[in-house]
Amino acid sequence: MIYMDNDYTHGAHPSIFNRLIETNDEGTSGYGTDRFTENAIQMIKEAIGREDIVVHLLSGGTQTNIVAITASLRPFQGVITADSGHINNLEAGAIEAVGHRMLSIPSEDGKIYAGEVKSLVDQYWNDNNNFHKVQPGMVYISNPTETGTIYSKQELIDLRHVCDQNNMVLFMDGARLGYGLVAETNDLSLADITELCDIYYFGGTKIGALFGEALIIGNNKLHHGMKTIIKQKGGLLAKGRALGIQFEVLFKNDLYLELSHHAVEQAMRLKKAFLDKGIALRYEAYTNQVFPILQNSQLEVLEKSYVMLKQEPVGDNHRVVRICTSWATDAKVINQFIKDIQAL
């Protein structure tokens, strides 16, 4: 079976293992105080073009969300999120477990828009008795979203504006950010994101690392105490070097961009194949996820070879299916997949 249900089905890019082995016998101090971590952080700062930011390396996405939200909110504040947001659906109540309520906005495409956010916060601030309510303290967005869509620069500027006017933190969950940066419809750079978001993370796990997320904090009000929070939430790796080394490799010669390009290219080839076959797509996405609406019979055929993620049924005979490519996707596999689509 070929695993295409998500983008963490394979190990890590070989150059990561090479570098881990190469550095293996060098002794270092722990908990992210080693030279590899320091260097990785410096490389990330340079890729962004900002020296005044703070970067921490963590192991996983939920962990990073817990840390970022803990650091950003006061106890009486909650998180505005699309109802489809990862923190709202697939993190086992991790954010509520650290005390914060979700303030969710229904979303069709995985995104939330400034106007919707403004409407929600205005309702709060116009309520004289709002002490009965959780105060909106953060806007959480995934980019790319869980449905493969991405935010435009203007949309992010608009969200920034609402956040500024309502004293909220703008936080981007960038578990798949690499794939977003290389989408043909993207107009956001890392520098833009760093400027527009107070805090965000750049995912390594899904674009070539064995594990690892880089939390990037532009807003200097959020710098203080961050490492202690990471330790407190169980996110500080003893051998922090393992994270440092991986991010060094990903950012060396922009490997993360190269790997991202590859994955998105394969996804777009699949997308075209589905459309050519007359199979509609559930979401208009340009990143590494494709969401065809398959007939049940088509699904049955493809399931014989490919592991895909079944989502909601559409009518009696169809179902939305998620297919992911990644840095590890072999172009030859996609060649065959396209043939299989054509043969449906």
Place this chain on the structure above:
Amino acid sequence: MIYMDNDYTHGAHPSIFNRLIETNDEGTSGYGTDRFTENAIQMIKEAIGREDIVVHLLSGGTQTNIVAITASLRPFQGVITADSGHINNLEAGAIEAVGHRMLSIPSEDGKIYAGEVKSLVDQYWNDNNNFHKVQPGMVYISNPTETGTIYSKQELIDLRHVCDQNNMVLFMDGARLGYGLVAETNDLSLADITELCDIYYFGGTKIGALFGEALIIGNNKLHHGMKTIIKQKGGLLAKGRALGIQFEVLFKNDLYLELSHHAVEQAMRLKKAFLDKGIALRYEAYTNQVFPILQNSQLEVLEKSYVMLKQEPVGDNHRVVRICTSWATDAKVINQFIKDIQAL
């Protein structure tokens, strides 16, 4: 400089990288549902000799402590621990952050004893107004302790007895358990520990893994919901395979024992060298940590070559120093270290 201040100064045992690379191109499902994790868990069960236990693989020690304690305690319960316990000193309030108070017992050697625990719990249960107090719900022990000492089988049986009589969970933090198992003074097997503790973990990070701790749950009342707690606390790795593969390697042909033996042997060589030189040791330890009480002038000399962990001063002219060996310690380095001690 040679890093000997702790046991996570180096990467991972080479066979771990070999196996990660060997399996890299195989697609698997995520979050610990892959075949490597399943196999690793089976190997651990076989090493223990119990099929009715539950095992989960996590990334780090603090994370594992958070998970185990969250799963074991009701909200009104606290943790009995040596004042020197890792959770009480070096985890940035991680346990308090999930709502539980430390009930600490002063300890000279890093251990707590059944009599002390009984005295503390009796005081609670004999108090008619104990609703003003946190209820003792767990006994937390480190084995080996933070000072390199270990529990005997009888001591563990005695603690088990107090726990049984007071409805408490017995939890062992085994971040360095491998090193304890091979100590010449040890009389505990993994089977014993599994029988006597409700829950414990076997540390991988410090004995050869890049990262990873195996949480082992004998008490079946604690099985339910454990994986959800791991996810909620940010401890569920997307590429769970990375943990599975590492524990497969550590438990294949008892590699963990071989690596542990090596480390403890080197520590005992250092210990002998200090004693031969007339340098006293702060703790009577038989595992991978040695705690000489060095003259400040001796410390100055050794610090030129070795990174060690400086602890409390003793009088005006001495200081306790922690030196750790690990799976990665080169015997030749210890040869030289011994010469350096002799030359002091």
Place this chain on the structure above:
Amino acid sequence: MIYMDNDYTHGAHPSIFNRLIETNDEGTSGYGTDRFTENAIQMIKEAIGREDIVVHLLSGGTQTNIVAITASLRPFQGVITADSGHINNLEAGAIEAVGHRMLSIPSEDGKIYAGEVKSLVDQYWNDNNNFHKVQPGMVYISNPTETGTIYSKQELIDLRHVCDQNNMVLFMDGARLGYGLVAETNDLSLADITELCDIYYFGGTKIGALFGEALIIGNNKLHHGMKTIIKQKGGLLAKGRALGIQFEVLFKNDLYLELSHHAVEQAMRLKKAFLDKGIALRYEAYTNQVFPILQNSQLEVLEKSYVMLKQEPVGDNHRVVRICTSWATDAKVINQFIKDIQAL
């Protein structure tokens, strides 16, 4: 202005002050260990007809919800509630602040039904990867609901059944329970509720006390540690006697029923007046809340004399308004209110 926007607009029933004064000079021990509290609890047990239950007296509703939910759920569990449930809307994230997520069900009439609950829990238990999700651990219902409706005995039996089958706690927020018990459509007794719910509370604040809620726990698995939780959550009053005395008064000669009858009678008179006038009601309610859909011009007139709670607009010219009666509502005021309705 006449306050009718809620049912806590006035002080307390005079007999409560009489009894507080009468007992004022008697010394007692604190924290609910006094004879008044013991007696009040005994009276509540007798009113229910059960000696094997546990009763605690607390100060307010949110506090009681926090305590009951803390005691009932494991950390990975959440609360099923109507989206209109008080805990989901008007408690400033109190339940999330103790770590639990809301699993809300859209509701038209403030109630949730066994079928809806079953559907939600089935979805969870049928999901092989449900460790990414919060486990449904409790069904929370308000009775009467926030819209004045009540549950029938059969509906409660059905909810009990779903809870039993899915190992969930059934918790009733009875802040206005007295008013429910006397509704003409009610077929539930305190004994029924105690049998069918694991835990519930009987509100004093809204039916004649100055403050106070009686938490009643039928499920003996929830007895242990409850008083410590109350203390921990700041709900244990030093002068617990103040609660004991109030509940003694409310349960003496069924005063709570008498006061409840009075309030509901006044509400039904208002209800009839609105219907007679041709003014529709938003909810079909038989308790102490009336929800007329007023023309904006009618609202303007009534607002000159009465404080009411404005709710959502209906079309361009109407608005739903909440009017509450209580133990303190003067029948003469209602006479005048009815005249004012007739004159609209």
Place this chain on the structure above:
Amino acid sequence: MIYMDNDYTHGAHPSIFNRLIETNDEGTSGYGTDRFTENAIQMIKEAIGREDIVVHLLSGGTQTNIVAITASLRPFQGVITADSGHINNLEAGAIEAVGHRMLSIPSEDGKIYAGEVKSLVDQYWNDNNNFHKVQPGMVYISNPTETGTIYSKQELIDLRHVCDQNNMVLFMDGARLGYGLVAETNDLSLADITELCDIYYFGGTKIGALFGEALIIGNNKLHHGMKTIIKQKGGLLAKGRALGIQFEVLFKNDLYLELSHHAVEQAMRLKKAFLDKGIALRYEAYTNQVFPILQNSQLEVLEKSYVMLKQEPVGDNHRVVRICTSWATDAKVINQFIKDIQAL
């Protein structure tokens, strides 16, 4: 039996009931938005002489501690307290339950001093790896302390200084503050305390109210969101008027001072009687608590008439006993008590 084990053994000062009854039929809005609460807050501001502060009225001490600490600390911060501090001993882990660790300092007299605090915080800030540790974020003091002692103005100035230099909040638990203000050794005014502490509370429960504590916040950085926190923690009373009315009464014509004077006078009479009898006192206290070290035989005699709080034994034949007076203590009872002491 005459209850003298604490200062919440009786109901409330009669003028409180008079005023509750007098205002009972007036309708008001809820949750502290009523005119009585507004007036009480204004009276408190005038008693302090500051208009720029924020005051909230809550029901009990633990609740108020939870609220104040939640509002003051970031998640990675803990509370410096005397080991004898109320939050550290008698609040069932309430502060840990909202995520904060105690950083306790051993105390002989219930007080902590600037030098001790400085030493603790210096150790933290001098540690390069302090991310493993909870950051000191608040100094909590009780005044009067649990042993009846009080802080001098200079001691409070010194603590303020350490807090300023280390960016910590200074919080005073004033559950018995009235009794402290009238002690013959006191040199602190409410104005001083408001200036020197960031936040503190003035206890009503123990000096004549049925219940109620006034939280006073001088530091305007802590004003935001406070009412939402109170609601979230279950501390916002629906009939907030009940708190407002009580504090109106206590602050009208300085009733709280009159009642406090009375209580302390009775305590000093007892103190003198013990000393005259040659019975030593455990703590040098000038407030409403007396701590004689009684022979067991003396204790046996007195216990026949008086409920007192037994504390630690002293040698084989003695025990420390706490005796409290309060606003409710009858001078005639003390006349008799003195005779009983003389007759020992």
